[in-house]
Amino acid sequence: MNKRKFLFVLGTRPEVIKVAPVVFAARETGLIETEILHTGQHLELAAEMFRHFRLRPDFDLAVMQPDQTLFQLTSRITEGIGEIVSRNDYDMIFVQGDTSSAFIGALCGFYRKIPVGHIEAGLRTLDRYSPFPEEMNRRLVSPLASLHFAPTQRAGNMLAGEGIPGNLIEVTGNTVIDALFWSLQQDYPVRDDIKEFLDLPGRMLLVTTHRRENFGEPHRQVFSALLELVERFSDTRILFPIHPNPNVRREAAAMLNNHPRIHLTSPLDYQSFIRAMQKSYLILSDSGGVQEEAPSLNKPVLVLRESTERPEGLDTGALKLVGTDKARIIEAASDLLTSKANYEAMANAQNPYGDGQSGQKIVAAALAYLSSQSKNHR
Numbered sequence: 001m002n003k004r005k006f007l008f009v010l011g012t013r014p015e016v017i018k019v020a021p022v023v024f025a026a027r028e029t030g031l032i033e034t035e036i037l038h039t040g041q042h043l044e045l046a047a048e049m050f051r052h053f054r055l056r057p058d059f060d061l062a063v064m065q066p067d068q069t070l071f072q073l074t075s076r077i078t079e080g081i082g083e084i085v086s087r088n089d090y091d092m093i094f095v096q097g098d099t100s101s102a103f104i105g106a107l108c109g110f111y112r113k114i115p116v117g118h119i120e121a122g123l124r125t126l127d128r129y130s131p132f133p134e135e136m137n138r139r140l141v142s143p144l145a146s147l148h149f150a151p152t153q154r155a156g157n158m159l160a161g162e163g164i165p166g167n168l169i170e171v172t173g174n175t176v177i178d179a180l181f182w183s184l185q186q187d188y189p190v191r192d193d194i195k196e197f198l199d200l201p202g203r204m205l206l207v208t209t210h211r212r213e214n215f216g217e218p219h220r221q222v223f224s225a226l227l228e229l230v231e232r233f234s235d236t237r238i239l240f241p242i243h244p245n246p247n248v249r250r251e252a253a254a255m256l257n258n259h260p261r262i263h264l265t266s267p268l269d270y271q272s273f274i275r276a277m278q279k280s281y282l283i284l285s286d287s288g289g290v291q292e293e294a295p296s297l298n299k300p301v302l303v304l305r306e307s308t309e310r311p312e313g314l315d316t317g318a319l320k321l322v323g324t325d326k327a328r329i330i331e332a333a334s335d336l337l338t339s340k341a342n343y344e345a346m347a348n349a350q351n352p353y354g355d356g357q358s359g360q361k362i363v364a365a366a367l368a369y370l371s372s373q374s375k376n377h378r
């Protein structure tokens, strides 16, 4: 039997993390030839993730230019992916999540009439501008995709509510949990510059923030809250791996550089970041992936966003939405730093995002879909 040929389109750090388990599962079947197209939306961050998962892109578009507008980015990605899907025959194209690469990858698949599988489908904030442009990117993939891999039942219901037929929705769990479990089994070393900081006595708060809608005043509010928290709680320290986006870096360095108990560092490799999550007491983050991973490591997350497309973690109590208002952040963090009971309730809440088998479920559903299609066409 001829092997199926799958193309995986990705461009950012979280996409590499969340697509890797599907590539592994596809290769394990022995029935599928895989190719990876890297658009280069997060050049350095994604490169680090490719190393971590020992994957190599087959195509590298390197679309990023300094100060590029969304219009320019969209046009470069479209031309790049379009060219590759036009000169290759794929049985299915996989896109993940909510990036411009995902949206345009789906559009290019549609233009070539190749079925598109959407990994992590059905998440919605229902606020078209938040997160921007990700909420709209993710929504736009839905009518273009042929198969929808929903990480949770709620995401599946959302898609069904939008008119996607039930037989094209597969609830699979989130592949980030597969990636996390895989990574926990590797024995990569922790990066030297944070080793000592991780082992200091006291409680560590881990911070990440990078969302576009938090640039400027929201970030200043968050950083000001962090300064007050380390002052208020003398046994705490903060580890903050700063996203390379210059908007985040400039502001964080200006406000947080000089505190002896705040350690600013460049983005961590995945292994070091996981270890930092494990060693932390509490996480403050606007990251989507971190909201999904932390409950599996029993770490509470204060979500630095006004809305989230991941409400399952709010429902189980593993996450708390605190936005970017200084007073609200201080109040919520202080509560978890003083009330053992409230802390334990969050830390021990159930992880609603999957069991680590999502990659296999996605590949099985994709193969079943393709064989049902070829039967229909006989």
Ligand code: UDP
Pocket: 013, 014, 017, 176, 208, 210, 241, 266, 267, 268, 269, 270, 271, 273, 274, 286, 287, 288, 289, 290, 293
């Ligand atoms: N992460 C990492 N190093 C860091 C910060 C985050 O490896 O210094 C990982 C984190 O574990 C998560 C992913 O990167 O899996 C999240 O990426 P990001 O916050 O950029 O994107 P989002 O998940 O918000 O789309």
